[in-house]
Amino acid sequence: MPTPTIPLINGIPALGLGTYPLSSATCIDTIRMAIGLGYRHIDTAQMYGNEREVGEAIAACGVARDQLFITTKVDPSNLGQARFAESVKRSVDALGGSPDLLLIHWPPPDAEIDAALDLLAAELQAGRTRRIGVSNFTPRMLRQAVNRLGKVIACNQVEFHPLLDQTALKATADELGLPLVAYSPIARGKTFAIPAVQAAAARHGCSANEVVLRWIIQQGVVAIPKTDKRAHAESNLRALSLELSADEMSATASSATRSGRTINGSWMAGRWDD
Ligand SMILES: NC(=O)c1ccc[n+]([C@@H]2O[C@H](COP(=O)([O-])OP(=O)(O)OC[C@H]3O[C@@H](n4cnc5c(N)ncnc54)[C@H](OP(=O)(O)O)[C@@H]3O)[C@@H](O)[C@H]2O)c1
Numbered sequence: 001m002p003t004p005t006i007p008l009i010n011g012i013p014a015l016g017l018g019t020y021p022l023s024s025a026t027c028i029d030t031i032r033m034a035i036g037l038g039y040r041h042i043d044t045a046q047m048y049g050n051e052r053e054v055g056e057a058i059a060a061c062g063v064a065r066d067q068l069f070i071t072t073k074v075d076p077s078n079l080g081q082a083r084f085a086e087s088v089k090r091s092v093d094a095l096g097g098s099p100d101l102l103l104i105h106w107p108p109p110d111a112e113i114d115a116a117l118d119l120l121a122a123e124l125q126a127g128r129t130r131r132i133g134v135s136n137f138t139p140r141m142l143r144q145a146v147n148r149l150g151k152v153i154a155c156n157q158v159e160f161h162p163l164l165d166q167t168a169l170k171a172t173a174d175e176l177g178l179p180l181v182a183y184s185p186i187a188r189g190k191t192f193a194i195p196a197v198q199a200a201a202a203r204h205g206c207s208a209n210e211v212v213l214r215w216i217i218q219q220g221v222v223a224i225p226k227t228d229k230r231a232h233a234e235s236n237l238r239a240l241s242l243e244l245s246a247d248e249m250s251a252t253a254s255s256a257t258r259s260g261r262t263i264n265g266s267w268m269a270g271r272w273d274d
Helices: 024-037 051-060 084-095 113-125 139-152 167-176 187-193 195-204 208-217 230-241 246-253
Strands: 041-043 069-074 101-104 132-135 153-159 180-183
Touching: 024 041, 024 051, 024 230, 041 051, 051 069, 051 084, 069 084, 084 113, 101 113, 101 153, 113 132, 113 139, 132 139, 132 180, 139 153, 139 167, 153 167, 167 180, 187 195, 187 208, 195 208, 195 246, 208 230, 208 246
Parallel strands: 041 069, 069 101, 101 132, 132 153, 153 180
Antiparallel strands: none
8 A cells, every 4th residue: 555645734634543542562563553554643642651652653663753743632630730841741751752732631620721721831832842732622611722822722632523513613613723633533433333424435435434534534624543453544544535525424414413422521521512
């Protein structure tokens, strides 16, 4: 398979590799395999406990660091003044250098969001990351982030796939001029059963994951599916060369509901429409 060129969405490679819950040698081998196939965007987090393995894999992969795009996320337990910067220094050490994108992983339950955003911005100023962004922010929180820090917010990483209606959040992100990054983009396989996805896959002679990932990317949303299987990683990449019709896009979207989450997320449960 020739190495594909992965388009950028707001400077972020449109298809990346999720790394939760990869660990130890499987994590290193999977990342090296994916980079060998052409992946350049790797998503990790302090919470996943695998930043050191990500660092080892990218050091050994044979692709120059400036050709890679590494995202990590500050754990909710590290969002306070006393722990934020130290935790990011540990991430930088584990990764073998600064990430390309540093996110607040989950907004804090006690809503000290402005303080956490200021600490995030300080990491950018200190040069410990190339970009900053947020994750699991609701429309109201996303407006708050942009009001506080401006256009420097590079993305909002959220659950996004055709079983979950994210219309309101997408409209807010579009209005603010920043992209969403889709986690759980295939809803851990549940999206494969959507009749419109199966119909499009049959029409294009491809597999359901390709339709689902293409549906995401074709909307200008970045997708970061996790797989440790070479065949799945190759198949997910093929989404880049598919093109869905307007009818296929809307038919795929028609299965989405507000309750279609795969991950409901502790204290955020019930607050997503905020
Ligand atoms: N910011 C956040 O709060 C947050 C939350 C959740 C996840 N994430 C990030 O998003 C990434 C992806 O999300 P996720 O792991 O929850 O869900 P996902 O990517 O939707 O689904 C992963 C599952 O799908 C399978 N899979 C992947 N490609 C496949 C293919 N082509 N055919 C069949 N099965 C396939 C994988 O199995 P195999 O490995 O066997 O292929 C795995 O079991 C995570 O790894 C993490 O980096 C972020």
